[in-house]
Amino acid sequence: MSERETAQAISDRAAAWVARMDREGHDPAVRAELKAWLAGNDRRRGAYFRAKAAWNMLDRASVLGAGGPQSYEVAAAGGPWFSRRRLLWGGGAAAAAAALVVSVTGLDFFAVPDQQIQTAVGEIRRVPLSDGSLAAVNTQTSLDVTMKPKVRQIALKSGEAWFQVAKDRSRPFVVEVGDLRVRAIGTAFGVRQTAGGVDVQVTEGVVEMWRVGDESHIQRVAAGSRVFVAPDKAIVPVVAANEEIDKALAWRTGQLVFDGDTVAEAVAEFNRYNVRKIVVTGATLGGQKMIGRFRTNEPDAFARAAATLLNAQVKIGSDRIVLSQN
Known part of the structure; x- marks a missing residue:
């Protein structure tokens, strides 16, 4: 110095x-x-x-x-x-x-979280938390759990999780994703971090959302609604989306539901859950629409169904699955 x-x-x-x-x-x-x-x-x-x-x-x-x-x-x-x-x-x-x-004697600011949860590709876990809450943790997710006397903190570092929060009004349950905060007392909601932003889906009760440094603008989100927050942008208006939320959270039971999604979008979802990837060839095939319900660990069943419905070809190999235009 x-x-x-x-x-x-x-x-x-x-x-x-x-x-x-x-x-x-x-x-x-x-x-x-x-x-x-x-x-x-x-x-x-x-x-x-x-x-x-x-x-x-x-x-x-x-x-x-x-x-x-x-x-x-x-x-x-x-x-x-x-x-x-x-x-x-x-x-x-x-x-x-x-x-x-406040006195700072003895504080350890490098303390390890109470619980660190990580899932591998294709792994979906239901993890009970020490406060009585439940976390359903999706594929390729990393989160830290820290239980303090006055607040329950969850740091979602990557991936997606759904929380069924045990009621405790004296200890708010706060999920942190970057500078975004999602607070609940007793409710159920899902949070997904993507390259494009953070998707929050509320299935029960009410949550409050805000950005660090902008606590005066708190957005309340009720059950049956979802909010998407892009990086460095304001929290967008709440969208009522019961059916969309049910579809988005189908992964909790090991399923993927498509209803008008493109083949490219469906393939991207399957590739989140499987080491053996699906590859789409052909200029227009990726833009075709799909309807169906599939198991997350059955990309070959999806590929065969897509080939049949869309008059395409499928080649299933040990390392990848190729969908191509006829």
Whole structure:
């Protein structure tokens, strides 16, 4: 660390690290980078702990609050209210306020989650959680479960899961996907992370959704509705979609349902669940529409059905299945 690095600069950098860890803390490379920065000087570690304490208090307030302005503020003892932005980016004043709010002695910000769940290609698991909730975890999914006294946190790092949440009004159940938060108290909902964004499907009760840093704009989503959130874009209006949700969540029983989906879309779904991939050749075959219900682990049955319905050819090999135009 340079001798010219001021306390203000250290405090500002610590605040930036706290915000980054909230977004990217699941990434081992980011965690390693933070550890290297902290090792540079004891003052850095102290500043980080103080900024993290302030963030934790604000996170707790935002989770437990009802959405009003004070839900996202915290008071120093005998002092004024500070917003999250002001606490994190206000430098030394923020650190002093955080120190008055909570003691940070003994906190471990690199603690391993209570439960880490990962599924392989084609694997679908039903996992009971320690609070009595149930997680149905789809193929190629990774998530971390952390049960705290005041909040239940699920970090969905990749893939898809459906949660049947045990009712506990004192401990909200919050799923984190990047900077998106989905909160429930007692309900059932599915969350899928894709390259294009996050798809949330509510099957029971109500959930609330917001982006970190934009907690004043909370979207409520009721049972029978779904929301798709693209990266760095506002939460789109809720769409009522009971039948679509039933179809999208058929994977929970090991099935895939197609009703007007294109062959290309159906093939992409099958390829999520199987090591042996389906390949479509021909300019127009991929755009043909499909209707049917299939087992996730039977791509050959799907390929034969598609070939029969669409007057196509199918070649089933040990490493791949080829659908081609006649």
